[in-house]
Amino acid sequence: MALDKRDALEFPESDRVFLEPHLPRQDGTTPRSDMPFTTLTFATSLDSALALSPGARTTLSGPQSKAMTHYLRSRHDGILIGVGTALADDPGLNCRIAGVGGYGSEGLIGQPRPVVIDSNARWDFSEDSKLFQLCRQGRGRAPWIVTTLSEPPAEKQKLLEKYGGRYISLQMKNSTGDHHRIDWNDLLLTLRSHGLQSVMVEGGGHVINSLLVPQYMSLIDSVIVTIAPTWLGEGGVVVSPPRRFDGEGNAISAARLRNVKWYPFGEDVVLCGQTQS
Numbered sequence: 001m002a003l004d005k006r007d008a009l010e011f012p013e014s015d016r017v018f019l020e021p022h023l024p025r026q027d028g029t030t031p032r033s034d035m036p037f038t039t040l041t042f043a044t045s046l047d048s049a050l051a052l053s054p055g056a057r058t059t060l061s062g063p064q065s066k067a068m069t070h071y072l073r074s075r076h077d078g079i080l081i082g083v084g085t086a087l088a089d090d091p092g093l094n095c096r097i098a099g100v101g102g103y104g105s106e107g108l109i110g111q112p113r114p115v116v117i118d119s120n121a122r123w124d125f126s127e128d129s130k131l132f133q134l135c136r137q138g139r140g141r142a143p144w145i146v147t148t149l150s151e152p153p154a155e156k157q158k159l160l161e162k163y164g165g166r167y168i169s170l171q172m173k174n175s176t177g178d179h180h181r182i183d184w185n186d187l188l189l190t191l192r193s194h195g196l197q198s199v200m201v202e203g204g205g206h207v208i209n210s211l212l213v214p215q216y217m218s219l220i221d222s223v224i225v226t227i228a229p230t231w232l233g234e235g236g237v238v239v240s241p242p243r244r245f246d247g248e249g250n251a252i253s254a255a256r257l258r259n260v261k262w263y264p265f266g267e268d269v270v271l272c273g274q275t276q277s
C-alpha cells in the first residue's frame with residue numbers, strides 16, 4: 001500500500017534548482033539554533049486573494065506550481081495552517097510528490113507534520129477527516145494542534161493520540177497586548193523544541209496577516225508566493241497585513257520583500273524573496 005505511486009505528482013529535478021537558495025538547508029542546520037527555518041508560502045490571485053470566501057476551497061495554482069508546493073512540503077518538517085483553513089478545506093496537508101513516503105517509498109520520510117493553530121479547539125475532526133484517512137494509508141502524519149486551552153477536549157485528544165498527533169497548549173501572550181493572538185516567537189520556539197527544524201506557513205488569511213507585522217517579520221526566513229493569473233473578486237480572503245505609519249502619521253507600505261526572484265511556472269509566476277536583507 002505504501003508503495004502506490006499512481007496518484008503521485010511529478011516535480012522534475014530541473015525545476016528544483018531555482019528553489020534551492022530559498023529552502024531550508026539540507027543538513028538541517030538553521031540560521032538561529034532555537035528557531036525553525038520558517039518559510040511563508042501561499043498561492044494568491046491578482047487581487048491578493050487566497051480564496052473566494054473564508055469557507056471556500058479555491059484552486060489557484062496550476063499543475064506545475066501545485067507540484068512545486070508539494071515539493072516544498074517534502075523539504076519542511078512542518079506545515080502550518082489556521083483552523084479557518086482546516087474547517088474550509090478538510091485538508092490532507094501531506095506531500096504527494098513521487099518518491100516520498102506513501103508515494104513510492106516506505107515509511108513517512110518526506111512527509112511533513114501538519115500543525116493547526118486552533119486556540120479554542122474549534123476544529124471538529126473525526127476518523128473520516130482526510131488527514132486521518134491519509135494516516136491510515138501510511139501517506140501522512142497526524143496533526144499537532146496548538147491550543148490555548150490547558151485541558152483540550154478529551155475525546156478529540158484521544159483520537160489525535162491514536163494516530164500519533166497531539167494537542168500543544170500555549171499561553172496567549174502577545175507582546176502587543178493582543179490577547180486573541182498567539183505570539184509567533186513562542187509558537188515557533190515551541191515547534192523547534194518539539195523537533196521541527198523547518199516550518200512552512202501556508203495560510204490562511206488570518207495566519208499570514210498576523211505574521212506579516214514588524215515585530216515578527218524577522219522570524220520569516222523565506223517567502224515563496226505563487227501568483228495565478230486570475231481575479232477572484234470582492235469578498236475573498238485576502239493577504240493584507242495591518243497598515244503602518246511613519247513618525248509623521250503618513251501611511252507607508254506594510255512590508256516589502258528583498259532579494260527577489262521571479263520564476264514563470266506554467267501560467268503562474270512564483271515569487272521568492274526575503275523580508276530582510
Ligand SMILES: NC(=O)c1ccc[n+]([C@@H]2O[C@H](COP(=O)([O-])OP(=O)(O)OC[C@H]3O[C@@H](n4cnc5c(N)ncnc54)[C@H](O)[C@@H]3O)[C@@H](O)[C@H]2O)c1
Pocket residue numbers: 041042043044049050051052053054055056057058060081082083084085086088089117118119180181182183202203204205206207208210237
Ligand atoms: N491560496 C492559498 O495558498 C491558501 C492557503 C491557506 C488557506 N487558504 C484559504 O484561506 C481560507 C481560510 O483563511 P482564514 O483567514 O479564514 O483562516 P485561517 O486559516 O487563517 O484561520 C484563522 C483562525 O486561526 C486562528 N489563528 C490564526 N492566526 C492566529 C494567531 N496568530 N493567534 C491565534 N489564533 C490564530 C484563529 O482561530 C483564526 O480565527 C480558506 O478558504 C482556505 O481555503 C488558501
Ligand SMILES: Nc1nc(=O)c(N)c(NC[C@H](O)[C@H](O)[C@H](O)COP(=O)(O)O)[nH]1
Pocket residue numbers: 042043057058059060061065066069081085086089090091092093094202203226
Ligand atoms: N499552493 C496552493 N495553491 C492553491 O491553489 C491553494 N488553494 C492552496 N491552498 C493551500 C491550503 O493550505 C491547502 O492546500 C489546503 O488546506 C488543502 O491541503 P491539501 O491540498 O488537501 O493537502 N495552496
